[in-house]
Amino acid sequence: xxxxxxxxxxxxxxxxxxxxxxxxxxxxxxxxxxxxxxxxxxxxxxxxxxxxxxxxxxxxxxxxxxxxxxxxxxxxxxxxxxxxxxxxxxxxxxxxxxxxxxxxxxxxxxxxxxxxxxxxxxxxxxxxxxxxxxxxxxxxxxxxxxxxxxxxxxxxxxxxxxxxxxxxxxxxxxxxxxxxxxxxxxxxxxxxxxxxxxxxxxxxxxxxxxxxxxxxxxxxxxxxxxxxxxxxxxxxxxxxxxxxxxxxxxxxxxxxxxxxxxxxxxxxxxxxxxxxxxxxxxxxxxxxxxxxxxxxxxxxxxxxxxxxxxxxxxxxxxxxxxxxxxxxxxxxxxxxxxxxxxxxxxxxxxxxxxxxxxxxxxxxxxxxxxxxxxxxxxxxxxxxxxxxxxxxxxxxxxxxxxxxxxxxxxxxxxxxxxxxxxxxxxxxxxxxxxxxxxxxxxxxxxxxxxxxxxxxxxxxxxxxxxxxxxxxxxxxxxxxxxxxxxxxxxxxxxxxxxxxxxxxxxxxxxxxxxxxxxxxxxxxxxxxxxxxxxxxxxxxxxxxxxxxxxxxxxxxxxxxxxxxxxxxxxxxxxxxxxxxxxxxxxxxxxxxxxxxxxxxxxxxxxxxxxxxxxxxxxxxxxxxxxxxxxxxxxxxxxxxxxxxxxxxxxxxxxxxxxxxxxxxxxxxxxxxxxxxxxxxxxxxxxxxxxxxxxxxxxxxxxxxxx
Numbered sequence: 001x002x003x004x005x006x007x008x009x010x011x012x013x014x015x016x017x018x019x020x021x022x023x024x025x026x027x028x029x030x031x032x033x034x035x036x037x038x039x040x041x042x043x044x045x046x047x048x049x050x051x052x053x054x055x056x057x058x059x060x061x062x063x064x065x066x067x068x069x070x071x072x073x074x075x076x077x078x079x080x081x082x083x084x085x086x087x088x089x090x091x092x093x094x095x096x097x098x099x100x101x102x103x104x105x106x107x108x109x110x111x112x113x114x115x116x117x118x119x120x121x122x123x124x125x126x127x128x129x130x131x132x133x134x135x136x137x138x139x140x141x142x143x144x145x146x147x148x149x150x151x152x153x154x155x156x157x158x159x160x161x162x163x164x165x166x167x168x169x170x171x172x173x174x175x176x177x178x179x180x181x182x183x184x185x186x187x188x189x190x191x192x193x194x195x196x197x198x199x200x201x202x203x204x205x206x207x208x209x210x211x212x213x214x215x216x217x218x219x220x221x222x223x224x225x226x227x228x229x230x231x232x233x234x235x236x237x238x239x240x241x242x243x244x245x246x247x248x249x250x251x252x253x254x255x256x257x258x259x260x261x262x263x264x265x266x267x268x269x270x271x272x273x274x275x276x277x278x279x280x281x282x283x284x285x286x287x288x289x290x291x292x293x294x295x296x297x298x299x300x301x302x303x304x305x306x307x308x309x310x311x312x313x314x315x316x317x318x319x320x321x322x323x324x325x326x327x328x329x330x331x332x333x334x335x336x337x338x339x340x341x342x343x344x345x346x347x348x349x350x351x352x353x354x355x356x357x358x359x360x361x362x363x364x365x366x367x368x369x370x371x372x373x374x375x376x377x378x379x380x381x382x383x384x385x386x387x388x389x390x391x392x393x394x395x396x397x398x399x400x401x402x403x404x405x406x407x408x409x410x411x412x413x414x415x416x417x418x419x420x421x422x423x424x425x426x427x428x429x430x431x432x433x434x435x436x437x438x439x440x441x442x443x444x445x446x447x448x449x450x451x452x453x454x455x456x457x458x459x460x461x462x463x464x465x466x467x468x469x470x471x472x473x474x475x476x477x478x479x480x481x482x483x484x485x486x487x488x489x490x491x492x493x494x495x496x497x498x499x500x501x502x503x504x505x506x507x508x509x510x511x512x513x514x515x516x517x518x519x520x521x522x523x524x525x526x527x528x529x530x531x532x533x534x535x536x537x538x539x540x541x542x543x544x545x546x547x548x549x550x551x552x553x554x555x556x557x558x559x560x561x562x563x564x565x566x567x568x569x570x571x572x573x574x575x576x577x578x579x580x581x582x583x584x585x586x587x588x589x590x591x592x593x594x595x596x597x598x599x600x601x602x603x604x605x606x607x608x609x610x611x612x613x614x615x616x617x618x619x620x621x622x623x624x625x626x627x628x629x630x631x632x633x634x635x636x637x638x639x640x641x642x643x644x645x646x647x648x649x650x651x652x653x654x655x656x657x658x659x660x661x662x663x664x665x666x667x668x669x670x671x672x673x674x675x676x677x678x679x680x681x682x683x684x685x686x687x688x689x690x691x692x693x694x695x696x697x698x699x700x701x702x703x704x705x706x
Contacts (some may be wrong), residue, residue, distance in 0.1 A: 001015065001095065001096055002014055002019075002075075002076050002077060002080070002094070002095035002096070003095065003096045003097075003384060004032065004036070004076070004095055004096070004097040004098070004099075005097075005098050005119075006029075006032075006033055006036065006097065006098060006099040006122060006123060007098050007099060007102065007117070007118060007119045007120050007121070007122055007124075007145075008119040008120025008121065008124050008473070009120065009123070009124050009125065009126075009473075010024070010029045010033075010123055010126065012024060012075065012076075015387065017389075019075055022071045022075075023071055023072055023074075023075035023076070025068075025071075026126070026128060027052050027053070027064070027068060027128065027131075028068045028071055028072055029123070029126070030051075030052055030123075030126075030128060030131070030134055030138075031048060031052060031065070031068050031069070031072070032072055032076075032081075033099070033122070033123060033138075034047075034048055034051065034052075034134075034137075035048075035081055035088050035089070035090045036090050036097050036099050036100055037099065037103075037141060038089075038090070039089070039090040039092065039100065039103075042084040042085070042087035042088060042089040043087055043088045043089070044086065044087045045062070045065060045086050045087060045088065046086070048065055048088065049061035049062060049064075049065050050133065051131060051133050051134040051137060052064075052065070052128070052131050052134055053065070053130075053131070054130075054131060054132075054133055055130055069081060069088065076094070076095055077094050077095065079091050079094045080094040080095050096380055096384075098117055098119070099122065101113070101117050101380060102114060102117040102118060102145065102148075105117055106148050106152075111152045111155055111156040111159065112156065113379075114148060114149060114152035115149070115152050115153055115156055115172070115175070116379065116381065117381075118145065118148075118149040118152075119473075121142045121145070121146065122138065122141050122142050122145055123138060126138070146179075149179070150176070150179055150180075153172055153175050153176050153179070154176065156172050157169050157172040157173055157176070157189060157193070160172060161193075161196075166193070166196050166197040166198075167197055169193045169196070169197075170190070170193045170194055170197050170199075171501065172193075173186065173189045173190040173193040173194075174190060174497070174498075174501055176189060176190070177190050177206075178498055181210075181213055181494070182210075182213060182214060182217065182218060184210070184223035184225060184226055187206065187207070187210040187223070187226050188225060188226060188229060190203070190206055191203040191204075191206055191207060191226070191229055191230070191233070192229075194206065194529075195233060198528050198532075199526065199528040199529045199532075200233045200528075201525060201526050201527065201528060201529075202521075202526045202528070202529045203229075203230070203233055204230045204233050204234055205493075205524065205525075205526055207222075207226050207227065207229065207230035208230075208706070209493065209494055209704075210222070210223070210226055211223075211226070211227070212704060213494075252289045252290070252374060252375075252376055253289070253290055253291070253318060253319045253374050253376070254290070254291040254292075254293065254316060254317045254318050254319065255284055255290050255291070255292050255293065255317060255319045255320070255321060255370070256292075256293040256297075256298055256311060256312065256315045256317035256319070256320050256321070256341075257277055257280050257281045257284065257292070257293070257298055257320075257321045258277075258298055258301050258311065258320060258321065258322045258323075259273070259274060259277050259298060259299055259301060259302040260273045260274075260276050260277045260280075260322075260323045260324055260325045260334070261273065261323070261324040261325070262324075262325060263324050263325065263326040263333075264325070264326055264327045264328065269325075269327050271401050271402050271405040272325065272327055272398070272401060273324075273325040274299075274302075274401070274405050275400075275401030275404065275405065276323075276325050276334065276359075276363070277295070277298070277299075278295050278404065279363045280321070280336075280363055280366055280367065281293075281294065281295055281298070282507075283363055283364060283366070283367035283386050284367050284370065284509075285507045285508070285509035285510065286367075286382055286385045286386050286476075286506065286507055287367065287371055287376060287378060287382055287386070288379075288382065288508050289371070289374075289376035289377070289378075290371075290374075290376065290509065291508075291509055291539070291540065292509040292540070293315045293316070293317055293540060293541065293542070294509070294511035294512070294540050294541035295541075296511075296541050297315055297541045297542050298315070308320045308322075308339055308341050308344060309341055309342065309344065311341065312341025312342065313341075314542070315542055316539065316542055317341055318340065318341050318342060319338060319339070319340060319341060319347070319374065320338075320339050320341045321336060321337070321338050321339075321366075321370065322336075322337055322339070323335050323336040323337060327356070330355055330356045330357075331353070331354070331355060331356065332352075332353075332354060332355075332356050332358075332359060332362075333351070333352065333353045334351070334352045334362055334366075335349075335350075335351050335352075336349065336350055336352075336366050337349040338370055338373055338374075347373050347374070348369060348370065348373035350365075350366070350369060352365070352366075356394055357394065359394070359397075360389045360390065364386050364387045367386050368383075368386060368387075381474075385474055385506070388472070388474075390432065390433065390434045391425075391429045391431070391432045391434075391435075392429070393428050393429040393432070395428055396425045396426075396428040396429035396432050396435070397425075399421050399422070399424045399425035399428065400421070400422065400425040400432065400434065400435050400438070402421045403417075403418040403419075403420075403421030403422040403425065403435075403438065404418070404438065406418050406421065407438070407442065412446075412449070412451055412608070415442055415445065415446055415451075416446075416451075418438075418442055419439065419442055419443070422435050422438055422439045422442070423439070426439065431471050432471075433467075433468045433469075433471035433472035433475050433478065434468070434472075434475065434477065436464045436465070436467045436468035436471065436478070437464070437465065437468040437475055437477040437478040437481055438477065439460075439461075439464040440460075440461040440462070440463075440464035440465035440468065440478070440481040440482075440485070441461070441477070441480070441481045441484070443457045443458070443460045443461035443464065444457070444458065444461040444481060444484055444485055444488065447461070447488075447674070448488060448676065448677060449611070449676075450610065450611065450644065450645065450646040450648075450649070450675070450676050451644075452644070453644045454489075454646075454673055454674045454675050455673065455674070458485060458488070458489040458674060461481065461485055461489075462482075462485050462489065464481075465478055465481040465482040465485060466482070468481070469482065474506055475506075476502075476503040476504075476506035476507035476510055476513065477503070477507075477510075477512075479499045479500070479502045479503035479506065480499070480500065480503040480510065480512065480513040480516060482499045483495075483496045483497070483498075483499030483500040483502075483503060483513075483516070483517065483520075484496070484516050484520070486499060487520040487523070487679050488674060488677075488678075488679045489674050491679065491702075491703040491704050491705075492704070493520075493524060493704060493705075496520055497517075500513060500516070500517040500520070504517075509540055510540075511536075511537045511540035511541035512537075514533045514534065514536045514537035514540065515533075515534060515537040515541075515548055517533050518530045518531070518532075518533035518534035518537060518548060518549070518552065519534075519548055519552075519680070520679070520680075521533060522534075522548075522551070522552040522555055522556075522680070522683060523677070523679050523680030523681075523682060523683055523684075524680075524682050524683065524705060525555075525682055525683040527552060527555065527556040527683075530552050531549065531552055531553070531556070534548055534549035534552055535549065537549075546565065546568075546569040546572075546573075546578070547569065547575075547577050547578055547581050549565065550562050550565045550566045550569065550578075550581050550585070551581055553565065554581070554584060554585060554588065554685055555683045555684070555685055559585060559588050559589055560589075562581075562585045563582075563585040563586070563589060566578060566581050566582035566585045567582065569581075569582075570582055574605075575605075576601075576602040576603075576605035576606040576609070576612060577602070579598045579599070579601045579602040579605065580598065580599055580602040580612050580615060582598045583595045583596070583597070583598030583599035583601075583602065583619070584599075584615075584619075584685070584686075586598060587599075587619055587622070587623075588685065592619075592622075592623045595619060596616070596619055596620070596623060596625075599612065599615060599616040599619050600616060602616075603616055610636060610639060610645055610649055611649060611676070613632055613635065613636070613649075614632065614636060614648075614649035614650070614652040614653055615652055615686065616632065617629045617631075617632030617633060617636075617652060617653035617656065618652040618653050618655060618656035618686060619656065620632065620656070621653060621656030621657045621658075622656045626657065629653055629656060629657055630657075632653055633650070633653050633654075636649055636650060636653070646670060646673075646675035646676035647666040647667070647669040647670045647673065647675055648666070648667070648670040648675050648676035648677065648678055649676065650663075650666040651663045651664075651666035651667040651670060651687070652686055652687075654666060655686065655687055655689055655690060658689070660689065660690060660693055663687075663690060664690065664693060664695045664696065667681065667687070667690065667696070667699065668695065668699065671699050671702065671703060679703070681696075681699070681703075682700060682703075682705050
């Protein structure tokens with residue numbers, strides 16, 4: 001099937017393969033747009049030549065038009081543009097076009113489809129230098145479509161408010177704000193929606209962001225109505241819980257994809273079986289009708305094989321996909337079976353015996369056949385994303401799988417090894433968008449962890465994320481990486497939120513996106529929103545993401561809840577990060593010796609991590625063990641002579657020692673360098689003694705958080 005994208009830029013595809021060359025010449029794209037926009041009426045040839053070649057005489061203009069029609073028909077199919085007398089008529093049954101689908105949705109008053117189909121202005125950034133009349137026509141169509149999109153958003157928000165769909169209403173109002181960030185009407189709508197969803201802090205935060213945009217972009221004072229609503233929310237925040245999201249938005253099934261068994265004779269092919277598992281998860285996650293359990297949780301069942309009912313109960317899944325992979329030379333055999341976890345009833349099974357070159361087709365077919373077996377309806381955009389081929393270079397794909405597999409160990413050495421695999425994959429296929437996106441995230445994580453010097457690492461991460469989105473604008477992992485970078489590198493909270501929201505639109509089961517988005521919200525004290533996002537991450541990855549929600553509860557002052565969660569998490573996995581978090585939960589409850597013991601255990605488990613050592617130094621100081629705290633400072637100073645030590649770590653210890661000025665010296669450096677989790681200082685309980693300091697308040701202004 002030929003796919004034509006005219007919204008947000010022009011792209012032609014045959015299946016998953018981009019069409020380039022003569023059909024994408026600017027006048028031909030313009031002609032195709034005119035023909036599609038004219039439907040159901042034909043486009044008169046004289047009208048086309050007058051708009052596209054006004055400077056040419058009739059004979060030359062007709063010749064160029066005929067050539068353009070010939071080239072487009074050759075690329076799109078003879079019937080895509082039919083002749084109707086002395087006119088041209090688009091046949092929507094011959095290809096899929098986003099502009100046509102949007103106009104059909106507008107005519108049917110299908111609000112959800114209008115909102116979902118509008119991905120940007122018509123032919124965004126496009127113009128013809130020698131055809132001013134076409135540019136006028138194009139600008140008028142852009143205004144019409146933008147008006148329809150805004151109208152659909154407003155009507156949808158009203159419908160969601162009546163239905164009690166509080167979270168859907170928040171998402172719709174955020175889109176209105178993105179469409180016109182200076183509108184006070186839309187700012188108020190979003191604030192009311194956030195308040196209704198229980199996130200009054202987020203509503204107040206948005207008022208501050210709106211005021212800053214008005215000052216910076218328009219040199220206007222804050223809007224009086226927006227300021228008044230923010231003031232009311234500050235003094236009397238509502239205590240109610242949000243109502244339940246309308247059931248129409250609930251997933252029809254929760255699917256757990258168990259690790260595919262490696263039946264190949266070479267055990268080294270285990271990475272390939274794991275890769276198939278992850279890619280099937282990724283494809284299913286693109287389908288909004290499903291909630292898909294994420295990789296980290298299902299991989300716990302790689303060696304264990306409990307009954308499916310037990311698997312379903314542990315992961316909160318009602319459907320389980322299991323399978324096996326056998327690879328030999330250039331052949332691959334994949335067996336997949338879908339089972340109802342509660343009744344053990346087989347729902348669907350299939351065996352694929354194909355060439356390795358068909359591996360991406362197999363993965364797409366598995367996702368689509370599962371959707372069919374579970375009677376899920378897919379939108380055209382979901383179909384397109386599921387069928388998209390990530391790379392045409394199988395060797396690059398294997399390198400990517402190896403990089404992704406080692407990354408799952410979550411150690412510094414594993415992350416560095418992953419970078420090497422990803423660099424080799426990109427060297428083989430520079431157009432491998434998923435490899436660029438993962439490269440961006442690994443660089444960002446290494447910078448936040450203090451392993452890499454942040455300026456260079458974040459710059460490299462941003463370059464990779466932008467390249468991934470240039471190659472694939474609908475890649476959720478790239479939007480997620482860019483959202484995180486906008487927060488940690490640019491302190492652009494509105495931009496970060498926009499990218500995270502887009503990532504979740506593209507992949508509603510993106511546990512990592514929910515987790516990172518939640519961490520960023522926690523860092524700027526939007527705790528209700530952060531906890532909701534992190535709870536969703538735990539739902540999607542129930543055996544992972546436990547620490548971030550515990551830390552957020554500590555930030556929010558909900559110590560007892562945090563302590564209960566931390567103790568439960570430690571029973572499941574005695575990880576150093578869990579121990580450190582439990583240590584602070586004990587410490588903040590006044591159980592200092594127990595807290596110190598857990599922090600010391602965290603340092604012992606990962607002696608190479610200076611972050612736990614620095615936090616232990618602060619705890620020593622707060623517990624009155626000043627000499628031990630000074631010993632930690634000396635160790636950090638010695639390490640800084642040979643490797644990069646984030647100034648953030650020194651700030652921890654000086655805060656504990658009560659040396660506010662010295663702590664602020666380091667904290668200002670950390671914010672300037674984007675070192676460690678500097679983006680999260682606003683809500684950090686470890687830096688609480690500094691919050692009233694004038695220099696700390698000045699940092700808040702620098703970070704767009706005043």
